[in-house]
Amino acid sequence: MDANITVTSKGQATLPVAMRRRLGLADSGGVLHAHLDEDTGELVLTKPPTISELSERISRHIKPGTRPLLNVDQFYQSQRELRS
Incomplete structure (x- = not known):
């Protein structure tokens, strides 16, 4: 579908x-x-995209069985401990 659209002075x-x-x-x-x-x-x-569409796109990249991340601070703390 094509259309010419006029832009006002504003x-x-x-x-x-x-x-x-x-x-x-x-x-x-x-x-x-x-x-x-x-x-x-x-x-x-x-x-x-709607939230549902974004969720669907993201879920394609998550490995099956991955637990949802509910506490970001706790996640980063656990990653720091693994690197120590």
Whole structure:
């Protein structure tokens, strides 16, 4: 889906309603991540991942049987003891 978007003198732009609906953005508000590729001059807007999506991505890299880390201070202390 392509569209020409006008930027106002205040630097504001409005996404067409069809794009907002496609992205699942509310009628007012919403958050997008912007990335400017300086080599190509392309501006890419993406919807940030939800907590569930982040959790799913992270869990792919965790070895089966790994216990969840509940106390970061305790973890670092145990690592210091192993190195001593």
